[in-house]
Amino acid sequence: MENKMSSVAELKERHMAATETVNALGDKLKQKRLLLLDTDVAGYARSQGKTPVTFGPTDLVCCRTLQGHTGKVYSLDWTPEKNRIVSASQDGRLIVWNALTSQKTHAIKLPCAWVMTCAFSPSGQSVACGGLDSVCSIFNLNSQTDRDGNLPVTRMLSGHKGYVSSCQYVPDEDSHLVTSSGDQTCVLWDITTGLRTSVFGGEFQSGHTADVLSISINGSNSKMFVSGSCDSTARLWDMRVASRAVRTFHGHEGDVNSVKFFPDGNRFGTGSADGTCRLFDIRTGHQLQVYYQPHGDNDVPPVTSIAFSISGRLLFAGYTNGDCYVWDTLLATMVLNLGFVHDSHDNRISCLGLSADGSALCTGSWDTNLKIWAFGGHRRVI
Amino acid sequence: MGDSVGTGTVPPLPPPLPKSPPQYPDLYGKRRELAKVQILEREISFLEEELRSVEGLLPASRSCKEIADFVTGKSDPLIPITKKVRRSYRFWKWLCGISCFNLSLICCCPKCPHLHMPHCCKCNLCNLDSCISCPMPKFHCSSSCLNTRCCKMSDCSCRLRCCIPKCPTCSVCFCCIPKCPTCSVCFCFARRCTCCYPKSPKVNICSCCDKSCCYSCYLCC
Numbered sequence: 197m198e199n200k201m202s203s204v205a206e207l208k209e210r211h212m213a214a215t216e217t218v219n220a221l222g223d224k225l226k227q228k229r230l231l232l233l234d235t236d237v238a239g240y241a242r243s244q245g246k247t248p249v250t251f252g253p254t255d256l257v258c259c260r261t262l263q264g265h266t267g268k269v270y271s272l273d274w275t276p277e278k279n280r281i282v283s284a285s286q287d288g289r290l291i292v293w294n295a296l297t298s299q300k301t302h303a304i305k306l307p308c309a310w311v312m313t314c315a316f317s318p319s320g321q322s323v324a325c326g327g328l329d330s331v332c333s334i335f336n337l338n339s340q341t342d343r344d345g346n347l348p349v350t351r352m353l354s355g356h357k358g359y360v361s362s363c364q365y366v367p368d369e370d371s372h373l374v375t376s377s378g379d380q381t382c383v384l385w386d387i388t389t390g391l392r393t394s395v396f397g398g399e400f401q402s403g404h405t406a407d408v409l410s411i412s413i414n415g416s417n418s419k420m421f422v423s424g425s426c427d428s429t430a431r432l433w434d435m436r437v438a439s440r441a442v443r444t445f446h447g448h449e450g451d452v453n454s455v456k457f458f459p460d461g462n463r464f465g466t467g468s469a470d471g472t473c474r475l476f477d478i479r480t481g482h483q484l485q486v487y488y489q490p491h492g493d494n495d496v497p498p499v500t501s502i503a504f505s506i507s508g509r510l511l512f513a514g515y516t517n518g519d520c521y522v523w524d525t526l527l528a529t530m531v532l533n534l535g536f537v538h539d540s541h542d543n544r545i546s547c548l549g550l551s552a553d554g555s556a557l558c559t560g561s562w563d564t565n566l567k568i569w570a571f572g573g574h575r576r577v578i
Numbered sequence: 579m580g581d582s583v584g585t586g587t588v589p590p591l592p593p594p595l596p597k598s599p600p601q602y603p604d605l606y607g608k609r610r611e612l613a614k615v616q617i618l619e620r621e622i623s624f625l626e627e628e629l630r631s632v633e634g635l636l637p638a639s640r641s642c643k644e645i646a647d648f649v650t651g652k653s654d655p656l657i658p659i660t661k662k663v664r665r666s667y668r669f670w671k672w673l674c675g676i677s678c679f680n681l682s683l684i685c686c687c688p689k690c691p692h693l694h695m696p697h698c699c700k701c702n703l704c705n706l707d708s709c710i711s712c713p714m715p716k717f718h719c720s721s722s723c724l725n726t727r728c729c730k731m732s733d734c735s736c737r738l739r740c741c742i743p744k745c746p747t748c749s750v751c752f753c754c755i756p757k758c759p760t761c762s763v764c765f766c767f768a769r770r771c772t773c774c775y776p777k778s779p780k781v782n783i784c785s786c787c788d789k790s791c792c793y794s795c796y797l798c799c
Contacts, residue, residue, distance in 0.1 A: 207611040215618060222625065232635055402624065477638075477641045481628075507653065526645070526650075571658070
């Protein structure tokens, strides 16, 4: 008995020693990386004589307000091809909108009202959503409604042991979807069978050590995705290798609330509760830029959601205080605040996303509305 | 059974032995501990591997150059200046999709120098003669937008909520919305509703809040 107990004690000692080694190696790695950070994006751009993007008061304007939700909007997603948007709200509904006409094409009452995320399938035929019920539900928009006029759930993806915080379809595949969860894992699902194809992270795996809040699949290589977590890290995953993350990205000092791939597929952005957005390189692991606007007081508003414009020059970031900054990614300057222009939202920006052709930005807010923003100015030919 | 008793040939059963303690009294705890150690040891090998790979990495400036080349080499419909020809009409596609929406801000400001409505959009809702009927756009209330030439401050009525700069309990907020009946402090954009803590995990319904108080408090952090 004593021998067994000492064995457990021995394990604890090994655990302590291993923790110390991990920390020491982490510090060493950090030091080595610092030596390689010879500049950041803004420093490089300035050295090349780049000038910031400038916006006039009517260059980026709200051209649609989508009204219909009766609760806070938590999530939105555009169809890849057509001009449709799906939104998820505290009112327990998903609404599918025609972004051109503002008309609602579907209002889906959810079996569980506590929805947190939604996504359009690549074909635009289905939508997925997830939330506190720990299930990702799939709805085929072409299904017949039931007697009460509700769209039935086509498939329920069950297996997470915590809330489903984010979901995204694998590009060009209506049958595969990735979810992130409060159970510290991400899961690749086969929607056809309803089964988990791969689990990324978890109790006995190398992965996130706290709730995973956001995911983004690489548009250039759909086998790679990145996740952001309450453990203050972002991790890059290869869908073919679930046992470990390809790379872990440190730097944030708060929850990583939002992650989004940069349009070139070699970088990704993050938005955090520490009030900063950052740009990381997936091949080197370097943190290339921090986007942070100093505030007068100490109350730094957390970033809720981010999106890049189609060229990557602009980074849109929603904040809990209602601000929606437009960052010039090259110069790291805030060039416009959509929270202070005409017809802006009346509350926190909770989600945002770009249309597939990059010509419009949609923002969702706790004020129950979605807004579509587009360029309304005059282009100079240079 | 009767036969065995009768013959008396079957040896008596051994007296029951005291039960041995289970071989692994803390089986789950030990395995768990072992798993934790194994994870850390694996992490160590990953970090060692990463340390080795860092040696051959290119400096950050290389990536920065790639980014600069990428963003400047691609046109962007949301950016004012582009190397391509004028493509401002894409915006009007949004405005003029199937039905022309109320262009009160844009159409009612004939002095705006930046907007040139294409012929494809016939907006019947526009009142080109009057600016007074337009609601005052919010940006007129912020100092950065006072230079706009569309309307003058005196011409339009500013939205009430935009012109209330402070709330009594917050030094920075610009709009106060009473949030929870049970909260002593107001909920404003700039500050969190203190009754809605704790923050993480983000889905916990906090102790002071129920559905009648903060219906959606589960995400209020």
